Amino acid sequence: MTAFASRRGGRDDVEWDWDLRSVNGRGLDLRLRLPDGIEGLEAGVRAALQARLARGSVSLALRLSRSAGEGGFGIDEAQLDRVLHALEQVQQRAFALGVTLGQPTAADVLLQKGVVIAAPASADEGLLAALLQDLDGLLDDFVAAREGEGAALEGLLSNQIASIESLVDESQRLADARKDDSAEALRAALRRVAESVPDVDEGRLAQELALIAVKADVTEELDRLRAHVAQGRALIADPKPAGRRLDFLLQEFNREANTLLSKSGSAALTRIGLDLKAAIDQMREQVQNVE
Secondary structure, X not given: XXXXXXXXXXXXXXXXXXXXXXXXXXXXXXXXXXXXXXXXXXXXXXXXXXXXXXXXXXXXEEEEEEOOOOOOEEEOHHHHHHHHHHHHHHHHHHHHOOOOOOOOOHHHHHOOOOOEEEOOHHHOOOHHHHXXXXXXXXXXXXXXXXXXXXXXXXXXXXXXXXXXXXXXXHHHHHHHHHHHHHHHHHHHHHHHHHHHOOOOOHHHHHHHHHHXXXXXXXXXXXXXXXXXXHHHHHHXXXXXXXXXXXXXXXXXXXXXXXXXXXXXXXXXXXXXHHHHHHHHHHHHHHHOOOO
16 A cells, blocks of 8 residues: 655646555555645545555645746735734743844844735635646546555465465465374273273263364364465455455455464474464455455
8 A cells, every 4th residue: 555646737927736556454554645735635635545445544735836927926015013012022021031132124024924825715616616627637646556556465465375375275285184193092081091990981972082083183174274365365366445345355364364273282293283374364454465
């Protein structure tokens, strides 16, 4: 979701500059810096962005300026009065304290914030339409930049899902190899208990050992992980926005990996489980970039 686009345009005596950029975000967070005095501008800009973007922390700035010599500046008389009143208070206070101050010039006053203002652009009824039309071109450039990043991310995510699938296959191999050892360990445990406690109910004991074996079985977890891998590939190939769905799917990946670790029962399977969790976390970081 990281992208950037800028655009410059103009109409009659008005010129403008757009700046649009985005970084990762779970939802669509719009931050707008727009000039005042153009009725309907913010609503129109928000609607245009929401129609084209679904995710990301998006910042848009618009700067307007009037062409030189077109009377594009004026004086905010209320602000001027406030500045002059403040200067008078400063002079009086300085005089009371015996401090001599130089007299401010007109240029000094004009430099005070808010005294000189741009002429309101809202007088031009066609300006809003021109700005929104130009915004469409800006969004075309921005979406193209996002699509370029998305193509690179698609390859990266495909490689990561393949790595996860490989670790699931390795987990299956280790789990299958563990079955014979586990069965022999359970039989050995049954013999030891029977020898040490002659009157033990062997049927009940066999049931308890079978229950332990069922709780240690990871077949369901591995089956679900394979199903998640297939779903992940489908989402990556889907041209529609899939970032949120991939984020949720990776939560399910992580849940199954945690269960696999809790049932591992062997150092080799634990190591693979940890590698699997690391691969899932790496993919989850990249998914934050996906719209």
